[in-house]
Amino acid sequence: MEVVVRVDRKGRVLIPKHVREVLGIDEGSTLKLRVEEGRIVLEPIGSIASRFYGVFKVERWPEDLDEFIVEAVRSWWRGGT
Structure with a gap:
């Protein structure tokens, strides 16, 4: 198209x-x-990103949002911020 x-x-x-x-x-x-x-x-942005958009405090907007979300969720899961 x-x-x-x-x-x-x-x-x-x-x-x-x-x-x-x-x-x-x-x-x-x-x-x-x-x-x-x-x-x-x-x-x-796919459904995973949409579900987590705005949940985490972002100091600098990442170039690769998908990678950022995966890392943020991993950090959160381990008890980080």
Whole structure:
């Protein structure tokens, strides 16, 4: 699927409704954005990440959210903060 969209003055991009429906993106969904080989890749964060989003205090936003969540859960499980 390919769709052409525009960036507005504030840097926002509207994800068309049919794309949101196909990907299961609703208002409040969390997405991961990365730059890869000169492209912007935007993908929904899986259910594990969604369940833990906002649970742990984050001093610096991680580059790899999935890896961060796994490590945070391991630390929490061992009794860390």
